[in-house]
Amino acid sequence: MPPEGDPALAAGAASHWRALEGLYASAAINELFASRLEIERQGEARITFEVTGKVYHAAGAAHGTIYFKMLDDAAFYAANTLVSDRFLLTTGFNLHFTKPVREGLVTAEGRWVSGKRRVLVAESRLVDAEGEEIGRGTGTFMRSRIPLSGLPGYGPAR
Incomplete structure (x- = not known):
């Protein structure tokens, strides 16, 4: 959901x-890792992708x-929902592997945690098709x- 209040502000956020989403879709790396970004509310982002033998x-x-x-x-994209100009x-990332995955649909869920000025902190998790992290x-x-x-890619998703 866009931010509540001023309709122009909400329209600007959705834009x-x-x-x-267009920027993500335009990244050359996504030709190697087919995936789709969806942003529905400020501070959150979701990426879906299929795990196949190509990434084993x-x-x-x-x-x-x-x-x-x-x-x-x-x-990253959860945090960048809060920054519209840059x-x-x-600058740093810690990750934890909790379960191997061999195939199927996987969802990455991102969520902004803190910071809005110069440095932002966000977390994310991967969930397999059975809903397990x-x-x-x-x-x-x-x-x-x-x-x-x-x-060049910052525009409507293609």
């Missing part, structure tokens, strides 16, 4: 969220690369000097 390590389960990428992205940079993480994100409006 920013759609533009963030030698023991036949999803490599930690996919865990980190999706946890970082979900937390691209954020990940398979990983979680916490990240710190800093405002960069890169204007969002100058990034």
Whole structure:
């Protein structure tokens, strides 16, 4: 849900969220890791993706690369919902693997925790198709000097 109160403010927030979804969709890395970002409310982001054998390590389960990428992205975009002028940079990220996953639909749920000025903190978790948590993480994100409006993908999702 957009922020309550002023309808123009709510429309601006929703427009920013759609533009963030467009930015995510435009990232070249997502050609390797097919996924979809959805933002429905300030401070939250959800990414869905399918785990297949293409991301397995030698023991036949999803490599930690996919865990980190999706946890970082979900937390990052949850935090960037609060910042409409600048691209954020990940300055630190801690993650915990709680269960291996071999295949199926996985959801990364991101949630802003604190900070609004220079440094923001957000957390995320991965949930498998059965609803069980398979990983979680916490990240710190800093405002960069890169204007969002100058990034080619920052616009309506494609």
